[in-house]
Amino acid sequence: MNKDLVQTLHSEAVKAAGSEDTWKNYIRYRENVYYPYVSENIENNLISEANWMIRSQNVSSEDLGLYLSVGDICFMDFGQAYLNEMAYQHFGIIMSICRKKALVIPMTSNPVQYANAYDAKDNPNGKIHLMRLGEIKGLRYHSVLFLNDMKFVNTARVIEVKAHVDQDSTLFRKIQQRMMQVMFLRDDIAW
Numbered sequence: 549m550n551k552d553l554v555q556t557l558h559s560e561a562v563k564a565a566g567s568e569d570t571w572k573n574y575i576r577y578r579e580n581v582y583y584p585y586v587s588e589n590i591e592n593n594l595i596s597e598a599n600w601m602i603r604s605q606n607v608s609s610e611d612l613g614l615y616l617s618v619g620d621i622c623f624m625d626f627g628q629a630y631l632n633e634m635a636y637q638h639f640g641i642i643m644s645i646c647r648k649k650a651l652v653i654p655m656t657s658n659p660v661q662y663a664n665a666y667d668a669k670d671n672p673n674g675k676i677h678l679m680r681l682g683e684i685k686g687l688r689y690h691s692v693l694f695l696n697d698m699k700f701v702n703t704a705r706v707i708e709v710k711a712h713v714d715q716d717s718t719l720f721r722k723i724q725q726r727m728m729q730v731m732f733l734r735d736d737i738a739w
Contacts, residue, residue, distance in 0.1 A: 560602045592636035599625040599707075606704035608648035616650065616703055618642055619720055621684060621711040626654060626701070634697045641693065641713060643727065645703070653698045653727065655681070657689035665692045676733070679726050681719070686711030693723065695730040 575594060582590045603625075609616055616622070620642045629635035634654035644651040665671065665678035677696035684691060687710060713720050 560598075589636070593628060596625050596627045596636050599705075600627060603704045606702070609703035609706045610648075612704060614703075614706060614709070616642055616645065616706060616709065617712070618645060619713045619715045619717075620709045621655070621687065621713065622652075622706045623708045623710055624652070624701075624706045626705065634694055637707070639687075639691065639710065641723070643698070643723070646700070648703060649700045650703050650706075651698060651700050653723070654694045655691045656694070657687070657691050659690075661694075662690055662692045677730055679723065681723075684711050684713065693726075695727055698727065698731075 578594060578597065579590055582593050586593060603612070606612060622640055622642065623637065624640055625637050626634045626640075627636070634640075638654050638656060640652040640654045642650045642652055661678055662680060663671075664675050665680045666674035666676045667680050677694065679693040679695055681691040681693060683689075713723075
């Protein structure tokens, strides 16, 4: 998260809590709760929890003045998760919008995941649930999609739109094709 977003989040949380002291006491308490279980992710948990406190009663991102489109690449809060699920604050691409919810495919710029991603030409033995996007205008790094982590979420989870992939583009159609392949993948059928 950038400094301005953290400051805004803190200000909104203090306002919701009623005072700076109440908020600080709450944060100290929650740190003590999280520490024995998820000490390496305390900050991410607290940010997600604060985002949830501020945004969970919004019907959609429109309540926050944010109007989304299919193909938007957004910085968003996926919240807490189990192992092997995308969690906390990450980017995601919106593949569909239905009744105030968006079908989102989470993504990362992690170079290890990028290297492991399937690519018909460059990495035919790569992991099929990972899809390389390459460089996208508006993003700083090459990105990779976690196709097996797509889900419908309330659009109020979106913090900021960072880039866009036109839904009539070749790239968007490739994402849709890979998405369908992963959705209906069977272990008994060769890829």
